[in-house]
Amino acid sequence: MSIMVTGGAGYIGAHVVRLLQERGEDVVVVDDLSTGREDRVGDATLVELDVAGGDAQQLLEQVMREREVTGVVHFAARKQVGESVARPAWYFQQNVTGLANVVAAMEAVGADRLIFSSSAAVYGMPDVEIVTEDTDPRPINPYGETKLVGEWLIADAGRAWGLRAASLRYFNVAGAGWPDLGDPAVLNLVPMVLDRLAKGERPKVFGEDYPTTDGTCIRDYIHVLDLAHAHLAALDHLAGGDGGNLVLNVGTGQGASVKEVITEIGRVSGLDVTPDVEERRAGDPPRLVASADRIAEVLGWQTRNGLPEIIESAWEAWQAGPRRIG
Numbered sequence: 332m333s334i335m336v337t338g339g340a341g342y343i344g345a346h347v348v349r350l351l352q353e354r355g356e357d358v359v360v361v362d363d364l365s366t367g368r369e370d371r372v373g374d375a376t377l378v379e380l381d382v383a384g385g386d387a388q389q390l391l392e393q394v395m396r397e398r399e400v401t402g403v404v405h406f407a408a409r410k411q412v413g414e415s416v417a418r419p420a421w422y423f424q425q426n427v428t429g430l431a432n433v434v435a436a437m438e439a440v441g442a443d444r445l446i447f448s449s450s451a452a453v454y455g456m457p458d459v460e461i462v463t464e465d466t467d468p469r470p471i472n473p474y475g476e477t478k479l480v481g482e483w484l485i486a487d488a489g490r491a492w493g494l495r496a497a498s499l500r501y502f503n504v505a506g507a508g509w510p511d512l513g514d515p516a517v518l519n520l521v522p523m524v525l526d527r528l529a530k531g532e533r534p535k536v537f538g539e540d541y542p543t544t545d546g547t548c549i550r551d552y553i554h555v556l557d558l559a560h561a562h563l564a565a566l567d568h569l570a571g572g573d574g575g576n577l578v579l580n581v582g583t584g585q586g587a588s589v590k591e592v593i594t595e596i597g598r599v600s601g602l603d604v605t606p607d608v609e610e611r612r613a614g615d616p617p618r619l620v621a622s623a624d625r626i627a628e629v630l631g632w633q634t635r636n637g638l639p640e641i642i643e644s645a646w647e648a649w650q651a652g653p654r655r656i657g
Contacts (some may be wrong), residue, residue, distance in 0.1 A: 333357040333398040334566070335442075337382055337433060339375065340367025342515060343448070343501075346508045346559035347404055349575070350371050354563075359398045361391070362407065371512060382407045383429035391436035402444035402569070404562055405433055408477070411518060412452070415474035419460030426477035427484070434488050444569040445485065446495040446562050451551075451580070453479040453500060454618045463622040464578050471614060482578060489576045497565040501558065502582035502621045506641035506648075508556035513648025520550075520589065521645045524604070525594050529654045534593050534604055538611030547589035549618040551582040554636035554644070564630040582621025585635045595642045602654070 334351055338344045339360035344367065351358050358375040361382060369377055378394055380387060394400070404497070408426045415422040430447070437445065450474050452475030453468040470476045481498070481606040488494040505521045517526045524534040539546035568577075587595075590606070597604035627633050636644075650656065 333400045335359050335361060335395065335398070335400045335403045336375075336406065337361045337403065338367065338408065338448070340364060340369060340371050340377065341405075341406060342512070343504060343555055343558060344404070345371035345512050346555055347406075347562045348375055349509070349512070350559050350563055357398070359394060359400065361394065366516065368515070376537075381429075382432050383425045387429070388432040388435050390612055391432060392439050395436055395440040395442055399584050400440065400442050400568055402446070403433060403437060403442060404446040404448075404566070405430060406448045408448065410450070410474060412472050412474050413533040415477070416470055419473040421478075422473045422477055426474075427480050431480045431486060432500050433482060434494065437494065438488065443493055443495050444566065445494060446565050447481060447485055447496060447498040449498040449500045450475065450478045450483055451502045451582075451619065451621065453482070453499050454619075456614065457619070460618050461584070461620055462580065462621050464580055464625055481520050486576045494568045495575065497569065497577040497579060499561060499565065499579055499581045500621075502551040502553055502580070502619070503554050504555050504558055506554040506556065506636070506644040508559065508644070510648045510651035513645065513652060514555075520592055521596070521642065522649075524593055524657070525645070525649045528600070528604070529656050534596075534606040536589055536593070536606040536608045537615065539590075539608050540611075541617040543569065543588055543617055545588050545590045548615055549586035549588045549620065551585065551620040552587055552592065552638060552641055553582055553634060554641045557634045557636055561626065561630070561632050564632040568630055577629065579626040580621040580623060580625060582623050583637070584623040585637075586618060586620040586622060592638065592642070594637055596646070599639075599642050601648045602656070
């Protein structure tokens with residue numbers, strides 16, 4: 332019996348793979364290595380495959396049968412908002428077709444547990460400060476649209492043939508569970524600040540006139556290791572025979588402003604993090620914080636790490652990498 336992790340060589344996926352391995356699971360990773368790295372999957376079997384490719388469904392079925400896969404954690408997707416705006420058709424091909432191939436292969440082999448990597452991007456710009464799973468999803472970019480369509484596909488498969496699934500809507504993921512598994516991409520706030528510091532440049536703040544305490548945007552930051560544990564909790568919940576289609580926010584219920592995050596990076600690193608303030612970016616809501624009540628109630632899961640632990644682990648991972656500062 333095995334667990335398949337698509338995109339398991341990436342940032343979040345590698346954390347889930349390591350946790351699964353630590354508890355003795357047999358893991359097979361499927362990844363095209365476009366953003367992931369082979370050295371992140373430990374001794375798990377790695378199948379290099381683009382799940383959105385033309386023959387992906389048949390190849391996935393073959394691997395699932397050979398390895399007796401009973402459950403899938405699906406991370407493999409594209410996730411850059413700006414890129415999705417510029418290449419919407421490609422994003423739908425990658426994210427929706429890729430998921431459809433995975434679900435079709437699962438149906439063919441009888442694997443009926445799926446954990447889907449969704450996103451708070453499905454909510455768009457909600458007019459509430461605390462976002463619950465009942466908040467009306469109104470994505471404002473193709474990336475968020477592909478995640479919402481993915482949730483619809485999963486719900487339809489549940490009704491059609493009994494797929495049991497949990498769609499986890501991530502908020503802002505940061506930090507590292509181990510120093511060798513830091514975020515390799517410079518796409519989110521923490522690595523973007525560290526990248527600029529490594530170049531000898533000031534961090535950037537986009538707008539300081541929002542209706543918040545310090546004028547900068549507030550977001551819900553979750554430690555990547557806490558997020559990884561949420562995936563295992565969801566897998567175990569489904570393995571217990573619970574059916575249906577779960578949709579769960581994965582966040583802390585607490586917000587931190589951009590300036591607070593940058594200040595924390597300065598505290599941990601000892602560096603001058605005085606930012607350059609630029610104009611607002613279009614589409615940034617002033618505050619986006621998750622309600623984590625439902626996931627606590629359904630899975631018994633809650634976060635263990637706050638902003639200090641997130642930044643400390645991110646700094647340790649950065650300093651263990653090739654662009655050590657100082």
